[in-house]
Amino acid sequence: MASQSSSEFEWPVLYNYPPFYTLQTNLDTRAKQIDAWCNLILNYFKYNKLYVLDLTEALASSPLFVNSQLNRILSRETASLILNTLDSRGNLEWQDKEKDRCLVMWRTPKEWGALIYQWASDNAFINTVCTVYELHSGDDTINEEFYGLELIMVVKALQTLQNDGKAQIIQRSNPDMSDAGVKFFG
Structure with missing residues (x-):
């Protein structure tokens, strides 16, 4: 460690x-x-x-x-x-x-979700689609606290946003959801 x-x-x-x-x-x-x-x-x-x-x-x-x-x-x-x-x-x-x-989980999925949603809002990603990979490892998130976050935590965070009606997960073929997308709602 x-x-x-x-x-x-x-x-x-x-x-x-x-x-x-x-x-x-x-x-x-x-x-x-x-x-x-x-x-x-x-x-x-x-x-x-x-x-x-x-x-x-x-x-x-x-x-x-x-x-x-x-x-x-x-x-x-x-x-x-x-x-x-x-x-x-x-x-x-x-x-x-x-x-x-x-x-x-030193931050709960809901807390991670709030950070991700704030980033999406601040960077004009509302009503657009980005991939889980872009959130996890993309150039646009390199300075964000959630950059490099364990993939399972990114997915859990997005699920909390989906449950709150702030996002829709668009699942793809990989079971780990690394190729999934997410659309954020305003």
Whole structure:
């Protein structure tokens, strides 16, 4: 999980506190601990522009769950509890039944949809069609926050716009919808 910026990710103070890696027994403390972990995961994924988490891989080697300075690793059970909390908050979607691979949504699909729609509005794409690929990787979006966004997230964002009557997805042949189009409505 490499950083996309020249500066280092700023770890919270709790990251270097050994008890942070052990699920706390006091329920109030545990709730604060889980909330701190949720914030850490979302901030880490946002900073590094990551979207997919493989839990087994992350617990083996990611600095997110493995603090080599402290020689501490978050347990799988605690990590699963935290990820399930993110799921209940709408910031995570499991990609498999085993709950090992998930999509981490540091912005919800609705938030991404709002950014995409604002771009379409600001750039005169209302009542015109563009492709999902153009949104994801096009020259017109290179300076946008959603540029390079995981394709599945682009599609989820567009689905929220479609549900709100602000866009119509025009599906093509690829199951991943990379060749789909979208028409934005004013």
